[in-house]
Amino acid sequence: MSYEVMVGNKATATGCKLARVKVAAVFPITPQTTITEYLSEIHASGEMPGFEFVNAEGELSSQVIAQAAEAVGARSFTCTSGPGLLYMHHPMQETASKRLPLVMAVVHRGVKSMQPDHSDLMSQQWQGWLHLYVENAQEILDTTIMAYKIAEDKRIRLPFAMGYDGYVLSYTAEPVEIPAQEDVDAFLPPYKPMPGILPLSGPPSGRTSRSTPRSSAQAGARATP
């Protein structure tokens, strides 16, 4: 175990490194930007062999890339803030309905302002994601590691959103205990993808209705059970 005085965003990136994340697909937005920077630094330094860093062209694609990576069995990560979260609203629903254990850090920022408030993640309450709101930089690091353990549990299998206040936590530096890599490895085994609950091509009902047009007789039969 070691210590470092670090900002909240660095704690997130350190948590990802310790959790041995394979793919990070991110698009920078204040106040999340420095997570992107720290992750790209980790990627460039070569500390994590096999780590893929994708600088997506927008939040929608960052969510889709992370979702696809998770679907093929790579432990993935994405992060965003405020308006960026609303932009990934649509693929977020798909991540939850495919039951993919993706972890996302949401650095709170008002949807209409730069100030930290919870209106961004609160607006995504019924997306099927687990939410956890944390209090300090230490909790950010611990929760990032914990999030994978919870999300990848067979009994849960849900995407996980960790929320923390922009500026107040993201840019404030405070002492953080960094657990040893062996301890994290013992706590968090490598990700083993589970067979999908739904086929990735979509629910079968959608295909049948399109491929076999409903006759008027069938429609009538359904109307009168």
Next chain:
Amino acid sequence: MIEIRLHGRGGQGAVTASRIIATAAYEEGKYSQAIPMYGTERRGAPLTAYVRIDDVRVRERELVHTPGYSLCFDPLISLQQAVANDMLAGGKVLLNAPFAPDKSELAGNIEIATVDATSIALETLGRPITNTALLGAFAKATGIVKLESIEKAIKKYFPGKLGDMNIAAVRKSYEKVSPWVPAKNKVAPKMQVDLEVGGYGTLKDVSSWRVFYPVVDEAKCIGCKTCWIFCPEAALEWKANNKPTMVDRACKGCGVCANECPVKAIEMKRVEIK
């Protein structure tokens, strides 16, 4: 709980300094917190940062409103009353200023110490980045953190040769800091100059941001307008004789013009502070 407020400008490393103080305090077994407070970051814009140091974990997350210590990294911001406002009674204000502390006009129930951090930074680093050049003075004058802890923290933030240069700056300012002197003015006047971040060069007077200002050697100038193209603040005016001149209120002293000039006709001169 010890609360510290840091004043500086974008590019002087005030935010890094706040993190170095927090790291140094943690090295000594105390808990600490470093909070930056700035808007749209850019070089030269005034900013503040805050540090809290305590024996137990700091749970407070509010900005610091009544600091016991105030540090100023900029020689021109050091002249502004905002640096000494809202202090605790007997609060200590450490200024980067080329004059003795009894010359300072800052008012209030405060004590003032000064160190010429800009000169120290120019001697040791070659650039007016004054953060480390004030931290040695901070360690000596306040005794909140030891010099060794500051050096240890600097090595974490600046590895290699850059760290050694910064440690040289810290040691020099540790020796050169003045003793504490009570402020001669007890009643604070109205705040004279604002410390706002907003506004752009052509719209707002940024003449107080400069450490250096450009001087054009008209004999060397070939009138190619390279400086005019590269100036980020549109702070160069074209005279009738096809030579550039500085717009006083718009130039923030970044030195881009001098760097880009193909015939090196622009020299950056240091602003004199009386």
